[in-house]
Amino acid sequence: MRIKVLLTGTLWGLFLTNSQAQSKTNIRYKDVLFEKVDRKRNLSYQQQPVSGIKRKFHKFDWYESGDDKNRLRPLIIAMHGGGFKLGNKSSDSTPFWAREFARRGYAVASINYRKSKKKPLSRFEDLADGCFEALKDLQLAIDYFRLNHQQYGIDPDKIILAGNSAGGMMALHEVCSSESEFAAYLKRPDSSSLDTTHNPNKVLAAINMWGSIYDSTWIRNARIPIISIHGSRDRVVPANNPAGPFFGTEIIEREAHRSGVAYYVHLYEGAGHELHKHFNPLLGGGPGARRRWRDMTQRVAAYLQQELNLRDVSQ
Secondary structure, three states: OOOOOOOOHHHHHHHHHHHHHHOOOOOOOOOOOOOOOEEEEEEEOOOOOOOOOOHHHHEEEEEEOOOOOOOOEEEEEEEOOOOOOOOOOOOOOHHHHHHHHHHOOOEEEEEOOOOOOOOOOOOHHHHHHHHHHHHHHHHHHHHHHHHOHHHHOEEEEEEEEEEEOHHHHHHHHHHHOOHHHHHHHOOOOOHHHOOOOOOOOOOOEEEEEOOOEOOHHHHHHOOOOEEEEEEOOOOOOOOOOOOOOOEOHHHHHHHHHHHOOOEEEEEEOOOOHHHOOOOOOOOOOHHHHHHHHHHHHHHHHHHHHHHOOOOOOOO
């Protein structure tokens, strides 16, 4: 859980001395270890054709450092934003923070997933339905990387989900709502016959970047750390909207605290969606947004390394 500590006087001096001593040795998964990151584009996690789904929706880009000799790395599966109608694995901030995590020793797979054929950008019901369908592709991706973990040099038991905007919604719902609960929320007639397991893939953590959850009570189902990052002035997906249907970072923090779920949250004051000052989906965020993305990556990496007790295990 989030802990606030106030250090003064001698304690503060001891803290600074210890921090300076630690800074001389970079810690894998927390600090930058590698300057160069390789990116392999347009690989596929589709092992068999899926009826009605174009193959392009099962493509991914792979990020890793060629200098990293560790063959048991944690894998971050990254999901892009776009309201389940727009975007792809190269959109928005995704390539930026994928590289930042790879520089710290993670392997990162930025995936495409199916787009909604409905109107998710104007109808909330279609947006939630788009998330439900996209999670089926995430399941395929997880199965693929577990099956091929030796080829990619990853630990199949150390998979972390991360996403921005719609991708953050995917990360949260994958670990907080069962397939049956989500289907019932959507009023699907087959909901009673679906899986009732929470976090069936046993992922280690979920990172939500300026996304939300559709039912705030589902946060109590998490048995893993939840990380949530948001801009305080996000008007696309508000950080604090107690009436829903988007329950953002401040509501997630409240529910996690109530339920005893491990969590880390951080609000960037004055920032909007994608941590832009003035969000425009057609334009980049500029140096200010990039600074915030870099700061966000460092915060999340430090929390994950400590909370999950990630260590450098090489083979």
